[in-house]
Amino acid sequence: MEAKIAVIQGDGIGPEIIKEAKKVLEKVAKVYGHTFSYEEVLMGGISIDTYGEPLTKEALETARACDAVLLGAVGGDVNTSPWYQLPPHLRPEAGLLGIRKGLNLYCNLRPAVLFKQLREACPLKDSIIGEGFDFVVVRELTGGVYFGERRTFVENGLRKAVDTMPYDEKEIRRIAEWAFKVARKRRKKVCSVDKANVLDTSRLWRQVVSEVAKDYPDVELTNMLVDNCAMQMVKDPKQFDVVLTENMFGDILSDEASMVTGSIGMLSSASLSDGSFGLYEPSHGSAPDIAGRDMANPIATILSAAMMLRYSFDLCKEADRIEQAVSQVLEEGYCTCDIKGAGDKLVGTRQMGSLIAEKI
Ligand code: IPM
Ligand code: MG
Numbered sequence: 001m002e003a004k005i006a007v008i009q010g011d012g013i014g015p016e017i018i019k020e021a022k023k024v025l026e027k028v029a030k031v032y033g034h035t036f037s038y039e040e041v042l043m044g045g046i047s048i049d050t051y052g053e054p055l056t057k058e059a060l061e062t063a064r065a066c067d068a069v070l071l072g073a074v075g076g077d078v079n080t081s082p083w084y085q086l087p088p089h090l091r092p093e094a095g096l097l098g099i100r101k102g103l104n105l106y107c108n109l110r111p112a113v114l115f116k117q118l119r120e121a122c123p124l125k126d127s128i129i130g131e132g133f134d135f136v137v138v139r140e141l142t143g144g145v146y147f148g149e150r151r152t153f154v155e156n157g158l159r160k161a162v163d164t165m166p167y168d169e170k171e172i173r174r175i176a177e178w179a180f181k182v183a184r185k186r187r188k189k190v191c192s193v194d195k196a197n198v199l200d201t202s203r204l205w206r207q208v209v210s211e212v213a214k215d216y217p218d219v220e221l222t223n224m225l226v227d228n229c230a231m232q233m234v235k236d237p238k239q240f241d242v243v244l245t246e247n248m249f250g251d252i253l254s255d256e257a258s259m260v261t262g263s264i265g266m267l268s269s270a271s272l273s274d275g276s277f278g279l280y281e282p283s284h285g286s287a288p289d290i291a292g293r294d295m296a297n298p299i300a301t302i303l304s305a306a307m308m309l310r311y312s313f314d315l316c317k318e319a320d321r322i323e324q325a326v327s328q329v330l331e332e333g334y335c336t337c338d339i340k341g342a343g344d345k346l347v348g349t350r351q352m353g354s355l356i357a358e359k360i
Pocket of ligand 1 (some may be wrong): 096
């Protein structure tokens with residue numbers, strides 16, 4: 001097949017990890033007879049430096065015209081980078097929120113899988129890990145407090161700030177449908193996470209999710225409060241299959257989920273809309289402290305490229321092959337410094353990418 005991929009290298013380690021993902025994609029193209037073309041798009045800090053804003057209209061339109069987007073990471077050091085002296089809507093992260101909203105990428109899938117080779121890197125006790133765990137966080141990505149009205153003002157001589165968290169039933173229904181569909185291809189369990197003992201949005205969330213559940217009688221639905229979920233994720237992560245939740249809860253829980261798998265450097269993500277279009281990025285950030293030092297783990301980005309093949313291009317065989325290649329390389333004892341305990345052959349970003357590409 002032929003596919004056009006918008007590539008957003010971004011900032012920090014972004015360019016290095018994207019390079020390795022492209023290396024692997026090119027090997028897949030060669031072995032399976034596909035043609036991938038790449039369209040470079042600027043976003044984040046590099047776009048601020050070039051155009052004075054984190055995402056230009058042109059960049060958004062270029063991305064939209066492609067079949068999928070592969071993203072490295074955006075942002076810099078909040079304490080030292082001049083980007084963070086700018087007003088919030090001109091900072092790197094505004095580019096990320098802009099592309100999510102602009103391309104209607106409302107469904108964010110963040111798998112949390114413990115690779116058996118990474119057992120040593122997992123902070124949980126052996127008795128909790130058991131046979132390992134494998135769940136996916138389905139996070140609503142274009143609504144809630146991230147996109148609600150907000151303002152900062154002075155009232156009665158006091159500085160005050162307000163953020164609002166709106167959700168309508170349509171927004172809840174469409175993400176719930178995604179969660180049930182994903183569950184059908186897995187262990188058929190959805191745990192919907194909310195704060196229904198306090199928030200109106202959560203009470204509506206629970207109602208609508210229960211309505212959607214009626215169309216999926218083969219999938220088991222449970223509800224859990226978000227504070228309890230944060231606890232259960234470290235107490236017994238094996239209990240989860242699909243964790244469905246709203247935007248901010250999903251942001252927080254997906255970081256926790258990634259940590260219990262041993263390293264955030266291993267976790268991919270997909271941000272999807274209604275059709276086959278999607279944006280694929282590692283779950284980690286731009287790690288400016290190790291940028292340009294051939295130290296970053298490219299695996300999360302390589303696995304994100306595999307998700308792109310599976311969800312946007314329907315190339316499941318090829319996606320499986322990339323995942324197997326990653327697993328084999330770990331099995332042989334190769335590791336990057338973030339997963340040091342997992343193997344005895346410490347390699348850099350470039351070599352890790354090459355080793356994985358060679359296995360395809
Ligand atoms: C994430 C990130 C973003 C978010 C930030 C960078 C705006 O933490 O993708 O999880 O909060 O969504
Ligand atoms: Mg986050």
